[in-house]
Amino acid sequence: MKLDHIDIQILNALQKNSQITKKDLADQVGLSISPCWQRVKRLEKEGIITQYSVELDLGKITDYCVFFVQIVLKSHDGNGFHVFEEGIKDIPEVVECYATSGSIDYLIKIIVPNNESYHRVMDEIVSRNIGIDRYNGHLIRHNSKPYYFIDIFALLNKKPN
Secondary structure: OOOOHHHHHHHHHHHHOOOOOHHHHHHHHOOOHHHHHHHHHHHHHOOOOOOOOOOOOHHHOOOOEEEEEEEEEOOOOHHHHHHHHHHHOOOOOEEEEEEOOOOOOEEEEEEEOOHHHHHHHHHHHHHOOOOEEEEEEEEEOOOOOOOOOOOHHHHHOOOOO
């Protein structure tokens, strides 16, 4: 699906505020409500918009620690990767997992209440015998540039008309 500058403006606006009203969205992108909403529905139908979500400030709910863990596997065949990925799917503290290239195979993000919980989770992961050769964990002190949205114009090096 080819996107025009209005589609991109809609996507940027929805990333910043998924609860924006139809009217405000239409005003922001310079369309009337009906054509704007038809575009949103088309972007959903085409699978470009996959979900709407809520961002939480976890620190206002509970104390927590974030760890990024670099994982190197023993085996680098397709089955080794599959075994690892299947082996961590049901661990709720593992909130993200990225397959990487280079000197590590995976980067996982773990959120736990404290340092002791991190060690418990890592002991559980290692004890599953899912092919880990070695790992290196990093406690995150703070996020100096949080992810909120992607500026699609900048990403595509395009300027709106």
